[in-house]
Amino acid sequence: MATQTTLTSQGLKDLEERLEHLKSVTRKEIAEKIKVALSFGDLSENSEYDEAKNEQGIVEAEIAEIEATLKNAKVVDEDELSTEHVNIGNTVVIEDESGKKIKFFLVGSKEVDMKAMKISDESPIGKACIGRKLGEEVSVEAPAGVKKYKIVEIDK
Structure with a gap:
C-alpha cells in the first residue's frame, strides 16, 4: 500500500x-x-x-x-492552517542558544528545497518543531550533538 x-x-x-x-x-x-x-x-x-x-x-x-x-x-488546507502550532505549510523562525535565527518553510518530504529553505517535516528540525507552540524549546539531534532552539515565530 x-x-x-x-x-x-x-x-x-x-x-x-x-x-x-x-x-x-x-x-x-x-x-x-x-x-x-x-x-x-x-x-x-x-x-x-x-x-x-x-x-x-x-x-x-x-x-x-x-x-x-x-x-x-x-x-494542507491553508485556510485551516494555524499559527498556534507548527505544521506543514507554516513559516517558522527558530533561535539557537547564541541568538542566531533560522527561518524556514515546513513542507512535505516531496517538496524539499534547501536553497529556498523549504525543510521537510521528516528532517530532524522538522520533526522537532512539528506540533510545537510559540516559545517552546526543541532539541534537534545533529551530527555535532544535540542543538537546542526556541520557536520565536510561526506564520502562515
Missing part, C-alpha cells in the same frame, strides 16, 4: 506542472532522440540509442513516481 504524502498547495501545483512537462515535452524530446539514434543503423554498437533508452526509463520512472505521489497526496 502506498503511503500518504502531505503537500502544500504550491507543492501540489509544482508536481502537477512537472508531470505535465515530462509527459508533453520531455517524452517527445526523448522519442526524437530515439528516432535519430535508430537512423544510425546497427543497434548493437549504438551508444546514442542506449543513452536515449536509458533516459526514457529514468523519465518514465519519474512520471510513475509523481503519479503515485499525486494519487496519495493529502493537501
Whole structure:
C-alpha cells in the first residue's frame, strides 16, 4: 500500500506542472532522440540509442513516481492552517542558544528545497518543531550533538 504524502498547495501545483512537462515535452524530446539514434543503423554498437533508452526509463520512472505521489497526496488546507502550532505549510523562525535565527518553510518530504529553505517535516528540525507552540524549546539531534532552539515565530 502506498503511503500518504502531505503537500502544500504550491507543492501540489509544482508536481502537477512537472508531470505535465515530462509527459508533453520531455517524452517527445526523448522519442526524437530515439528516432535519430535508430537512423544510425546497427543497434548493437549504438551508444546514442542506449543513452536515449536509458533516459526514457529514468523519465518514465519519474512520471510513475509523481503519479503515485499525486494519487496519495493529502493537501494542507491553508485556510485551516494555524499559527498556534507548527505544521506543514507554516513559516517558522527558530533561535539557537547564541541568538542566531533560522527561518524556514515546513513542507512535505516531496517538496524539499534547501536553497529556498523549504525543510521537510521528516528532517530532524522538522520533526522537532512539528506540533510545537510559540516559545517552546526543541532539541534537534545533529551530527555535532544535540542543538537546542526556541520557536520565536510561526506564520502562515
